[in-house]
Amino acid sequence: MTIDPGPAPDVTAPRVVVAGGHSAGHIEPAMNLADALRRLEPTAEITALGTVRGLDTTLVPARGYPLELIPPVPLPRRLNRALLRTPGRLRAAVRAAGAVLDRTRAEVVVGFGGYVAVPAYLAARGRRLPIVVHEANARAGVANRLAARMTPYVFTAAPGVRLPHTVPVGIPLRPALTGLDRPALRDAARKRFGLRPDGPVLLVTGGSQGARTINAAVSGAAAALRAAGVQVLHITGSQHVVEVPAGEPGEPPYVVVRYVDQMRDAYATADLAICRSGAMTCAELAAAGLPAVYVPLPGRGGEQRLNAKAVVAAGGALLIDDADLDPAWIAATLIPVLTDPERIAAMTARATVAAVPDAGAVLARHVLAAIARRRAAR
Template identity: 80%
Template sequence: MTGPRVVVAGGHSAGHIEPAMNLADALRRLDHTAQITALGTVRGLDTTLVPARGYPLELIPPVPLPRSLNLALLQTPGRLRDSVRAAGAVLDRVRAEALVGFGGYVAAPAYLAAHRRNLPIVVHEANAQAGVANRLAARLTTHVFTATPAVRLAHATAIGIPLRPAITGLDRPALRAAARERFGLRPDGPVLLATGGSQGARAINVAVSAAAPALRAAGVQVLHITGPQHEVEAPAGDPPYVVLRYVDEMRYAYAAADFVICRSGAMTCAELAAVGLPAAYVPLPLRGGEQRHNAEPVVAAGGALLVDNADLDPAWIEKRLLPVLTDPGRIASMSAAASAAGAPDADLVLARHVLATIARRRAAVT
């Protein structure tokens, strides 16, 4: 008998693609015979991120959907029909036994194609506010998983977000000295990691760089990842203020840092909780401020601070953040709280469920 055949659909953004790829890796760890195919589109990061992880990618036409289940959803029947047909052709060609969807442009057509074929549909929602594709899918299946219990989806079970073992297995204290040497940081003294994600965040870049004199005066080192579209001049002097446009292996940045100032995307919140890094979250002020909801559980647990984008400036960093950065006891307690809010085994929990679903389906037809 061939290995389990799974199609994963989580396209467009890294927040959808990375959990899909992390699940694929977990499936392979549990069953090396697993045959996994990724659905994607040319519109996002699919053609870059998926091949880099070593999985076959099948492209279908993108169908951006409105963010609510309303009349606008019914006004794109042509594009949706073509995309559903293309997704169905992939499911048939690879003889899929289950579809696992993570939202994004590719998910809704895949859900509909799988539903028409009576294939098991497994849904994972990483964000605190579910997208329209996953809200649609929750009406088609009972196999629904979310990042936190606060996500409102029918049949949902909260398991966290599938992450890479390189993150969930990170021993920050053991890697700290090597990581700091890697970035040219001192082995001792607090380190603030500033990052706006893969594309950077102008508000964070401006506020942190302007606060450099106060941070330096307090003995705080800075590892500042600006993003490829942003320029920040590294101020000369000591302690070090290191500026990089991009870091390939974030585990080293996490190991070097004591605290992070960053956006509150779902993957960022999940990774920082998994490695026990306290943070000052600056939610992206778009889409009704939905990123705020991703950070609220760890903030409530005492593992993070929350600051509005409009309130982030050098004065906030000096008055609110510096007292935390220079208090080892406060950092330690926040780190413990962040760790307690994490879910490091979500990839394996979801993978086991997918494999069990396929096994039951095979048993039912024999």
């Protein structure tokens, strides 16, 4: 009996595995790179590694890419029982990652840090596959500090990251954000959210983990914001509930939504944002040219404060410590800035200082070059 082997595999198509699981800050740039690769090489075969522990099973399938799950291996930062169990868990995760690399016949692993990256890096090294590292934060995480010793292909969002032989390229973003014309979309975007076409709008992104301070401070200042003529679009996220007293007839709207599927519309409504300073957030706001008040998440070695350093120094953003943010600060400091058109115009002009609109294409070309070198050497 003859068995039909099916169509022959396309040996010319680049075969890429991206490892950027768990959090949106790792997944989004990985998916944006995948999109950039597809734009350059439509036949590219791209597989994402992830875990059931994070947002992988939601965000990756929504972008249309195959997802392979491996056991999560968080790296404890202190001596405890979890640390003692780490070697065994890591071996299991490396085996699982290696099985994916073998099954997909991967030619390169592109890692963005996080739980998934270390097993992928180690499995790739064991198979002598090229490893491409992208570090989005100003202070590199444990996974990428390890991987940077294994490969010459190390790319960062900005200069000055303490990793060997880095090349700054920016953070891969969606084209909808890198080509965003906020003034052109402003009226339609405001209408979508029930905001007025005129008057300042404050965008609040309080949906991230640990954003309770932002949610409480801004909602607590609702009366002061309305009195100053400020409209608010407050994105709370699915894990948070924000209750704002109803305003009087004729007062500026304070709109609370749990989720926005097209962030470009939210950015287009606003004159100023208040948010955490994760690497992706900073990159998106820079691309959109939207000034911000950044509230770095405390801890984590101060990486979020470093992410916002360049735009704050340039005058395109303000920075306030989490412990100092409250309704009184909103009333005394934020409202005078937001209601000063000249100040907002000056901040808007400086907000793009760290923008790198073609980062996805640049990183994609480096990934394809790594594959080409591997093929030429075989």
